[in-house]
Amino acid sequence: MRIMYVQLKTGHDTDRGPAWIACVQFTRTWRTAYVHGRTLRRVSGTAGANFDSNFYDVDTGEEFWVSGPKLDGTDGRYSNQKPLVDDDAREAYEAFLAGAPLPGRENG
Template identity: 75%
Template sequence: MNERIMYVQLKTGYGTDKGPAWISVVRFSKTWRTAYFHERTLHRVTGTARTNFDSNFYDVESGEEYWISGPKRDRTDGRYSSQQPLVEDDAREAYEAFLNGVPLPGREHG
């Protein structure tokens, strides 16, 4: 499994960029098409499978849609909002170092 510190936002049931968001360690399958987050299995959205224009993963059990992306140093992770994510304990140290200019684990070369 590949692990990365990611920005994750729940899209289902919320207005544009109004859903809860996290900076967290997310595990990915070898193909990067499946993500594991908060004991959920999320599949990458492909084709016309999504109902929300603003999601790129969905929960295989509940159908809830999520946006997952790498965090930004300028903390503008929400695409249309300035809402700040909850930084989870498992990601805090590496994320704070990232904000200070250190590459994220697994992203040392880009």
């Protein structure tokens, strides 16, 4: 389980979609992510890939940006929109902002 920044891209202007700091479960290969009851698959190649997304929902086709959170809180790439922090991620995220490593990232 990793604490990640997740933003919905489909149907929203650049970096204007809803965003979360959430606990995300990845498969061993990091090609599939599970968050908020969704199964997200990594965008591969350029066929159908939006430059602004790196995962898509396998059921709905909606596109998402998933990345590690930034220490300075500027997670949106092109806006200063603040993400919602999920309750189950809050303690680890707040510790991260205070200087602690994220769970699973203690060694880099």
